[in-house]
Amino acid sequence: MTRPMQQIRLIGAPTDIGASTRGASMGPEALRVAGLQATLESHGLRVLDHGNLIGPANPWQPPVNGYRHLAEVAAWNRTVHDAVYSALTAGEMPMLLGGDHCLAIGSISAVARHCRQMGHPLRVLWLDAHADFNTHALTPTGNTHGMPVAVLCGHGPPELTGIGGTCPxxxxxAVRQIGIRSVDEGEKHFVRQSGLQVFDMRYIDEMGMKRTMKAALAGIDENTHLHVSFDVDFLDAVIAPGVGTAVKGGPTYREAQLCMEMIADTGRMASLDVMELNPALDVRNGTAEVALELVESLFGKSTLMRR
Known part of the structure; x- marks a missing residue:
C-alpha cells in the first residue's frame, strides 16, 4: 500500500550550532539554489517552502560539562520540534533542511510524538558516516551533532531529552543506521551495549546495498511512519566534499541511489531531514546538486517505470 502523497513542507534551519566546523548554516540556501522546490514540483509533488526558522547565533564557545552551546542547541531544537510537529499535525510531510545534524533531536522527537498520538510504529533510517551516539562523558569534542541518536534514546541532559514531552x-x-564508518572509541562500546542496529560500510561491502536495505526495511508495514535522516556525509567524500566531517570510503553514487530508490519503493516515507550540507567546503554547489538528485530518488524518480 502506498501512502497518499502529502504536501511537502520545506523547513530551513540555518545553523551550525552543534557542529565542529562552521558553514552548515548555509545548507538550506544551497539546496534552494540547486533548485529543490522546482525539481520536486517537476515530479508532480506539491511543495510549500516555509522559509527559515530563527534561533540563537553560534557563540563558538568551548564545551561546558561536555556540551558546547547547550542552551543554544536546546533553543534551536525546540524551534525545530514545533515546526516539524506543526507540519505533521497539518497533514503535511516535513522536510527539514539543515543545518547540522544535532537538529534531528527536534525533528525526530516531533515525529515520535506524532506517531505516539496516531498509534503508528516509527522506523528511523539514519544515513550517515557517523553513529552520532556520543554522550557528554564519551565525546572528544562536546559537539552535539555527534550526540543526537543517543539523546533521542534518552541519554543526555533534560533540556534535550525532554523535547517532545517523552523521554526517551x-x-x-526503532533505528537502522546505514553507511557508518566513523565511530569514536568509547562510542563503539555504547553502541553495542545499547543494541543499536548498525549496517556499517563493512556490512555493505560484504552484503551489498540491496541486501542491506532489505534488512533495514524489514518489518515495515502499511501503518509504519518511515523517517529518513539523511546526513550528506553518508556519501563518499569524493562525490560529496561539501560537508563538515567528510569521511572516505562511503557509499558510491550508484549505491546511494539504490538506497534511496528502495526507500521510495516502500511508499512509507513520511518525514525527511537533509543535514550537514556545508557550501563553504563545496565546489560550485556540486554536493548540493548530488544531494538533490538523491532526494529526487527518495520521492520516486527512477530510470524506468517500475511496478
Whole structure:
C-alpha cells in the first residue's frame, strides 16, 4: 500500500550550532539554489517552502560539562520540534533542511510524538558516516551533532531529552543506521551495549546495498511512519566534499541511489531531514546538486517505470 502523497513542507534551519566546523548554516540556501522546490514540483509533488526558522547565533564557545552551546542547541531544537510537529499535525510531510545534524533531536522527537498520538510504529533510517551516539562523558569534542541518536534514546541532559514531552523519545530498536564508518572509541562500546542496529560500510561491502536495505526495511508495514535522516556525509567524500566531517570510503553514487530508490519503493516515507550540507567546503554547489538528485530518488524518480 502506498501512502497518499502529502504536501511537502520545506523547513530551513540555518545553523551550525552543534557542529565542529562552521558553514552548515548555509545548507538550506544551497539546496534552494540547486533548485529543490522546482525539481520536486517537476515530479508532480506539491511543495510549500516555509522559509527559515530563527534561533540563537553560534557563540563558538568551548564545551561546558561536555556540551558546547547547550542552551543554544536546546533553543534551536525546540524551534525545530514545533515546526516539524506543526507540519505533521497539518497533514503535511516535513522536510527539514539543515543545518547540522544535532537538529534531528527536534525533528525526530516531533515525529515520535506524532506517531505516539496516531498509534503508528516509527522506523528511523539514519544515513550517515557517523553513529552520532556520543554522550557528554564519551565525546572528544562536546559537539552535539555527534550526540543526537543517543539523546533521542534518552541519554543526555533534560533540556534535550525532554523535547517532545517523552523521554526517551524513541527506543534504539526503532533505528537502522546505514553507511557508518566513523565511530569514536568509547562510542563503539555504547553502541553495542545499547543494541543499536548498525549496517556499517563493512556490512555493505560484504552484503551489498540491496541486501542491506532489505534488512533495514524489514518489518515495515502499511501503518509504519518511515523517517529518513539523511546526513550528506553518508556519501563518499569524493562525490560529496561539501560537508563538515567528510569521511572516505562511503557509499558510491550508484549505491546511494539504490538506497534511496528502495526507500521510495516502500511508499512509507513520511518525514525527511537533509543535514550537514556545508557550501563553504563545496565546489560550485556540486554536493548540493548530488544531494538533490538523491532526494529526487527518495520521492520516486527512477530510470524506468517500475511496478
Amino acid at each position: 523519545a524513541i527506543q534504539p530498536s
